[in-house]
Amino acid sequence: MDIFNLIYQLVSGPLVWVAFFVFIGGSIFKVFQMFLLINKKEKYIYTYMSLKYSLRSIIHWIIPFATVNWRRHPVLTIITFAFHTCLLITPTFLLAHAVLWKKAWNVRWWTLPESLADVMTLMVIIGCVLFLIRRLTIKEVRYLSSASDYVLLAIVATPFLTGFLAYHQVSNYRVMIILHIVSGIIMLMTIPFTRLIHMLFSVFTRAYMGSEFGNVRHAKDW
Amino acid sequence: MAELAEEIEEKIIDAGLDKGAERLTKDKIEKVVNAVLENETGARLKMYVETCVHCGLCSEGCHIYLSRNRDPKLSPAGKVKRTMWEILKKKGKVTPEFIREASEIASTECNTCKRCAMYCPFGIDVAYIMLVVRRMCHKLGVTPLYIQDTAHSHSVTMNQMWIKEDEWIDTLQWQEEDARELIPDLRIPLEKEGADIMYSVIAPEPKFQPILLYYAAVIMNTAGLDWTMPATPGWDNSDMAMFTGDNEIMGRTKRVHFETAARLKVKKIVMGECGHAFRSVYDMGNRWLGWKMPPIPVIHAIEFYYDLLKAGKIKVHEKYKKSVTLHDPCNVARGRGLHDKARYVINELCENFIEMYPNREHNYCCNAGGGVINCGPPFKNKRVKGNKIKAEQIADTGAEILITPCHNCHSGMEDIISYYNIDMHTKFICEIMYEVMEKPE
Numbered sequence: 001m002d003i004f005n006l007i008y009q010l011v012s013g014p015l016v017w018v019a020f021f022v023f024i025g026g027s028i029f030k031v032f033q034m035f036l037l038i039n040k041k042e043k044y045i046y047t048y049m050s051l052k053y054s055l056r057s058i059i060h061w062i063i064p065f066a067t068v069n070w071r072r073h074p075v076l077t078i079i080t081f082a083f084h085t086c087l088l089i090t091p092t093f094l095l096a097h098a099v100l101w102k103k104a105w106n107v108r109w110w111t112l113p114e115s116l117a118d119v120m121t122l123m124v125i126i127g128c129v130l131f132l133i134r135r136l137t138i139k140e141v142r143y144l145s146s147a148s149d150y151v152l153l154a155i156v157a158t159p160f161l162t163g164f165l166a167y168h169q170v171s172n173y174r175v176m177i178i179l180h181i182v183s184g185i186i187m188l189m190t191i192p193f194t195r196l197i198h199m200l201f202s203v204f205t206r207a208y209m210g211s212e213f214g215n216v217r218h219a220k221d222w
Numbered sequence: 223m224a225e226l227a228e229e230i231e232e233k234i235i236d237a238g239l240d241k242g243a244e245r246l247t248k249d250k251i252e253k254v255v256n257a258v259l260e261n262e263t264g265a266r267l268k269m270y271v272e273t274c275v276h277c278g279l280c281s282e283g284c285h286i287y288l289s290r291n292r293d294p295k296l297s298p299a300g301k302v303k304r305t306m307w308e309i310l311k312k313k314g315k316v317t318p319e320f321i322r323e324a325s326e327i328a329s330t331e332c333n334t335c336k337r338c339a340m341y342c343p344f345g346i347d348v349a350y351i352m353l354v355v356r357r358m359c360h361k362l363g364v365t366p367l368y369i370q371d372t373a374h375s376h377s378v379t380m381n382q383m384w385i386k387e388d389e390w391i392d393t394l395q396w397q398e399e400d401a402r403e404l405i406p407d408l409r410i411p412l413e414k415e416g417a418d419i420m421y422s423v424i425a426p427e428p429k430f431q432p433i434l435l436y437y438a439a440v441i442m443n444t445a446g447l448d449w450t451m452p453a454t455p456g457w458d459n460s461d462m463a464m465f466t467g468d469n470e471i472m473g474r475t476k477r478v479h480f481e482t483a484a485r486l487k488v489k490k491i492v493m494g495e496c497g498h499a500f501r502s503v504y505d506m507g508n509r510w511l512g513w514k515m516p517p518i519p520v521i522h523a524i525e526f527y528y529d530l531l532k533a534g535k536i537k538v539h540e541k542y543k544k545s546v547t548l549h550d551p552c553n554v555a556r557g558r559g560l561h562d563k564a565r566y567v568i569n570e571l572c573e574n575f576i577e578m579y580p581n582r583e584h585n586y587c588c589n590a591g592g593g594v595i596n597c598g599p600p601f602k603n604k605r606v607k608g609n610k611i612k613a614e615q616i617a618d619t620g621a622e623i624l625i626t627p628c629h630n631c632h633s634g635m636e637d638i639i640s641y642y643n644i645d646m647h648t649k650f651i652c653e654i655m656y657e658v659m660e661k662p663e
Contacts, residue, residue, distance in 0.1 A: 218559025
């Protein structure tokens with residue numbers, strides 16, 4: 001077996017298990033830790049949580065332009081909603097990934113047309129570039145930024161960039177596909193332990209503020 | 223050469239902050255800060271700090287950021303960076319100078335108005351984070367002098383203004399006497415057990431604006447209500463201890479207040495036009511004492527006036543003619559959703575109501591609340607400069623009268639009206655109501 005095959009077997013086999021274990025296990029752990037802390041010190045949160053007001057707040061913030069601040073930043077709103085939508089949908093419904101799931105677990109699902117997947121992947125990469133520009137050029141964002149913010153952008157952009165390049169067989173495919181898998185694994189594993197956890201936690205923080213504003217304050221939080 | 227274009231910030235001298243910081247050692251700071259983090263914070267703080275993706279969208283939610291040339295240091299996340307991020311990064315190993323600075327930031331550069339929570343996509347509560355910083359600084363003995371003195375007043379006299387027991391009763395009797403010149407059989411019933419309503423005020427009212435007690439008495443009498451006021455400490459609903467992080471004194475004053483109402487066996491407490499006292503009774507004080515909601519219903523003046531007007535218990539003789547606009551106080555609009563009832567009341571009382579924009583929940587904070595104006599003269603200049611956007615907002619309405627149903631907002635507005643030379647006057651709702659209502663002859 002040549003070295004490429006060896007590495008490929010490693011990263012697309014055991015390492016994928018590790019990645020998902022860390023991603024899913026880590027996320028469950030973070031949420032569990034959250035409940036532990038609430039139960040230990042902040043039980044009042046349960047008193048005020050309300051499903052109705054949580055949903056009311058979440059729904060407003062998950063629809064572009066449905067809140068005052070989304071409307072105040074129309075360009076950012078379009079970019080971030082497009083970015084996040086493509087970020088979540090592309091890896092899930094990509095044909096190449098679906099083939100791997102079928103081979104591993106014998107499950108199949110709908111897949112994106114290839115040209116659409118291409119566009120969506122570019123959307124993610126362009127989104128990262130635009131976020132980078134935003135972070136560098138807008139004063140109040142730059143003030144809040146440090147190395148970790150730029151590293152996170154790189155962590156998210158790299159799987160999509162290398163995936164795009166691998167698919168289009170730019171440069172050495174074998175190297176590119178290994179980079180793609182490894183960078184994807186890195187991204188999955190860092191989600192629970194970095195600010196990327198906002199994908200889970202934001203639902204809870206939004207639900208809490210929605211509950212406080214709706215239940216206690218009788219006011220809108222959007 | 224760009225530095226010359228920026229304002230040169232003078233260091234503000236405040237004995238509370240400076241002397242307090244002098245007494246600190248790095249060891250003590252580390253111990254106390256970590257104790258607060260470990261024992262008094264939990265998932266909320268952790269998640270707020272971990273979920274914030276440093277996007278800066280909260281910036282435009284903050285009136286101070288908008289007023290100070292969009293200085294990134296004054297955006298909500300910027301203030302968290304200068305305080306809590308540093309504390310967490312260094313695991314509490316921060317210097318006395320840092321604590322002094324953090325206390326000034328949390329106490330005078332944020333009003334805890336929670337407007338930013340409406341602008342952050344994740345609903346992160348920066349006001350909560352600032353209050354945790356204030357709590358740490360309080361436990362370290364580093365609090366601005368004037369507001370610390372106010373907290374001491376709460377501790378000693380159970381009221382905000384060092385008012386002694388006999389001074390309280392004297393003031394009530396004085397206003398009763400004045401009101402009897404208008405309505406001969408008017409009484410301010412003291413210590414009436416079993417009355418429907420206990421009317422509660424903030425200490426600055428008897429101390430500086432006793433005429434508000436006079437108005438309240440006339441309104442109660444005209445509406446034929448069964449009311450009373452306590453003659454004992456516990457009459458004050460205000461709560462500056464809530465804003466210094468002195469939760470223990472906050473709990474004591476609120477307990478005395480509710481126990482007084484319980485002792486008088488009243489059905490509800492009606493309070494005057496105050497913002498922070500309201501937050502203390504329905505949000506922070508009651509929770510510290512373990513009540514989900516206040517144990518005895520507390521009705522804010524706005525809702526009280528709304529009910530009176532709707533029921534026809536107060537009738538308008540002739541509507542107020544001058545043009546008016548309404549400042550929605552944070553703790554009443556964003557804090558309790560009373561903005562629409564306030565508009566009903568004002569439209570009943572006034573002919574010419576002009577809206578300011580933005581309004582309701584999105585109204586800009588007066589920059590005086592959250593304990594900021596209570597930090598006193600050393601910070602006044604900073605405060606009025608941090609409210610420029612408010613000055614522009616109210617001036618834009620072109621109204622003659624600015625209605626501010628909150629004592630702190632009222633004072634804050636007066637300061638910016640004078641600093642920015644705006645041709646307006648502030649009024650409470652009750653002042654206008656007294657002027658236009660039908661009074662018994």
